[in-house]
Amino acid sequence: MTDLRTSVVERAQLAMILEVAAYPKPGNVDRCHDFPDTTLEHFLASAILARPALEEAATGKGRIGEIIKHAVRDTNTHGGGNTHFGAFLLLVPLVYGKDIQGALEAIAHTDSSDAVAFYKAFAMTAVRMPAGDELDVNDPHTLTLIRERDMNLMDIMQHSAANDMVAREWVNGFVLTRRGADLLKELGPGRQSIVRMFLTLLATEPDTFVIKKHGLAVANETLLAARDVLDGRRSAEDLDEECIRRGINPGSIADIVIASIYIALGEGWSWES
């Protein structure tokens, strides 16, 4: 039984460990697979090390952008590269505001200082940007541009939404996060519901992390393959094996799955089967 007295911070940490432990999740690090430079332990350690930033978020005070930067800074102390950058982009406002409604209110109050802090966090990661992006994280002029245009963090997310489904969650009111949480509650308790929810989201929208790395055709192919798994025409293990072999890791769906688990835990869904 998930204890509803569990704090929002613990729920966020549980969401991170439950997502990475669930298997088989096609293409991502999970209980059965590491990547060459990023292992299960990196994701688990990141969930532990994110605690101070999540505690900061839970106060419901302070600047969202700055808190995201703290989460990235504190979890970058390991050498496994980016683990939870996208997840923090969702979890920090969700923990700050407790639920989706609260997160949207918190997001509405961001300003250009949040946008600048977020860009500094972004620069600490190895996350890719589309070539030719006007707000290139590697261009020192970008911070000046953000300040000159007085862009807040929501403006940044609107700028990124076309190419990034995590940013899109901010813009569209956490639609996929909400859908994932509802799916968990429909599917019932336990690990296998996380896997099924992951596959369902994967079969719903092409993963933008996969698009950035392999192009839209491969992302759509993965979406259709996830449908095949859901319809019983293919095993999850088989798709997992293919994704691993081809380096297709739906990392943005994984970030949203974490946010969905966080919401579902807060609404009484139990991770224990």
Next chain:
Amino acid sequence: MTDLRTSVVERAQLAMILEVAAYPKPGNVDRCHDFPDTTLEHFLASAILARPALEEAATGKGRIGEIIKHAVRDTNTHGGGNTHFGAFLLLVPLVYGKDIQGALEAIAHTDSSDAVAFYKAFAMTAVRMPAGDELDVNDPHTLTLIRERDMNLMDIMQHSAANDMVAREWVNGFVLTRRGADLLKELGPGRQSIVRMFLTLLATEPDTFVIKKHGLAVANETLLAARDVLDGRRSAEDLDEECIRRGINPGSIADIVIASIYIALGEGWSWES
């Protein structure tokens, strides 16, 4: 690289997740195995949920017995049964005192209120006691006996040391904890050093958890089998498979391995290979 600025609390939590994730560890829950009622997720969740008690320990104030009770209470909210009771018995004084020397000083200051709180924690778990123990956790008279004899928590550990290698760590100055930490530093960074250290401790002393469940003969047999693995006469996977099949889980060695990882992390050992 393990960041030495990592707090003692984070180190304790990292030790818990690194121990359970390491594989193949003969007979225990690990990345490759669940037990029917206790899964990898239960151990990971326990590491997250132990945080408030570990924070309490890190202040170096308050009563050790009470803090152990809080750790057990807060992690018993899941349905996976006992996960880290023995580990808390080691980690709480180690976090309280920061290192082994500090833990021994903290232990020296326990009194009968710690002993009573510890027994209340014990009663919350499903951990076995040898039949006919004078201080039976299921006998309500035991608490009266502890108070009448003015036994402190060290007295309790001395009482238990013959049959429990975790209690023995208190009595003998954390000898195996120290040996495990030294082994990790000798073996070098990474997951495989945890597995090798686990096997080395398993090959050194019969696991008292196995003795309680299966008798001394089986525990000694497991000890010799661990030597065979270390000497290359048998694979760790093969011994793991046999232990799982026979229900032999060296849980007390696992508790000590957690304490050893905690100490080694504090002395600069890195979990990343």
